[in-house]
Amino acid sequence: MVNIGEFARLGGVSTRMLRHYDAIGVLKPAHVDPSSGRRSYDVTQLATLNRLVALKGLGFSLDEIGRLLGEGVDPAEMKGMLRLRQAEFERRVRHDRHILDRVTARLRLIEQETRMNTTIETKQADAVTIASLSATAIDASPQSTGHVLRDLFDQVIERMEAVHADRTTPVAWFISADGRASVEVIAGYALPGDSVPGLQARSLPVVEVASTIHQGPMSGIATAYQELARWAEANGHHKLLESPRWRQHFLEADGDDETHWIVELQLELT
Known part of the structure; x- marks a missing residue:
C-alpha cells in the first residue's frame, strides 16, 4: 500500500x-x-x-x-479504442490543415489584387504522405499530363470510396527524369490513418518551394507555371527547370465547374 x-x-x-x-x-x-x-x-x-x-x-x-x-x-480493447481515436484526431488535423491552407491561399489572392504581378512566395512545404496511383506521361505538356492526371484521380477516388476512406487535400506531383521527355505523374489524397487497399502510400518530403496561387480553370494554369519559371530564372534556379519537380495542391476543387477552383502550384527548390 x-x-x-x-x-x-x-x-x-x-x-x-x-x-x-x-x-x-x-x-x-x-x-x-x-x-x-x-x-x-x-x-x-x-x-x-x-x-x-x-x-x-x-x-x-x-x-x-x-x-x-x-x-x-482489457488491454486489447483499450488498444483498439486508442487506435480509433488516433485515426479521428489525424482526420481532424488533416481537415483543419486543409482549411488553413485554403484561407492562406485566399489571403494571397487578396494581396495579389493590389499588385501588378503574380505573387511568388518561398516557403518550406511540409512532408505529406498520400494514398496514390502513378503513371507516366509521354511529355510535360498540359495535354499529356492533364489526361493522365484526370484518369489517376478518377481511379484513386473510386478506390477510396469503395472502402469509405476519408479524402482531404488532393495532391499531384510531377517528376521529370534527367534527359527524358517523359514525366512521372502521381495523384492522390492525404493519407488517412491507415493505408488504403489498392493505393500506394507515397511520401512527399519536406522541401523548400517557390509557390503561387492559381484561381480558375486548369486550362489557364500555364500562366502560373510561366510565372514560376521566370522567377526561377531570375533568382538563380534555372538548373532546376532542366528536370523540375512540381506539386499541385488542390485547395478548392469541388465539382466539374472549375471557375472557382484554387490550386497552389509549387516548384521544388531542393
Whole structure:
C-alpha cells in the first residue's frame, strides 16, 4: 500500500484528481484511515488508473469511464479504442490543415489584387504522405499530363470510396527524369490513418518551394507555371527547370465547374 502522494507520483496525476476520482466513485482508495481520513492505494490499482487516464484522453466523460471500468476494459480493447481515436484526431488535423491552407491561399489572392504581378512566395512545404496511383506521361505538356492526371484521380477516388476512406487535400506531383521527355505523374489524397487497399502510400518530403496561387480553370494554369519559371530564372534556379519537380495542391476543387477552383502550384527548390 502507498499513500495518496506516492500513488499520484506513480500514476502521473495530481492528488487533487485522485480525490476527485474518489468522490465520484471511479477510483476509490484501497483503504481510508477512519481517524485521519488518509487515503492509501494498492499498487495494483495503477492498472485501473492507467485505463482511466487513457479513456479520459479519448474524450469519454467520467460517467462513461465509470461504466466502462465497471464492465472491465482489457488491454486489447483499450488498444483498439486508442487506435480509433488516433485515426479521428489525424482526420481532424488533416481537415483543419486543409482549411488553413485554403484561407492562406485566399489571403494571397487578396494581396495579389493590389499588385501588378503574380505573387511568388518561398516557403518550406511540409512532408505529406498520400494514398496514390502513378503513371507516366509521354511529355510535360498540359495535354499529356492533364489526361493522365484526370484518369489517376478518377481511379484513386473510386478506390477510396469503395472502402469509405476519408479524402482531404488532393495532391499531384510531377517528376521529370534527367534527359527524358517523359514525366512521372502521381495523384492522390492525404493519407488517412491507415493505408488504403489498392493505393500506394507515397511520401512527399519536406522541401523548400517557390509557390503561387492559381484561381480558375486548369486550362489557364500555364500562366502560373510561366510565372514560376521566370522567377526561377531570375533568382538563380534555372538548373532546376532542366528536370523540375512540381506539386499541385488542390485547395478548392469541388465539382466539374472549375471557375472557382484554387490550386497552389509549387516548384521544388531542393
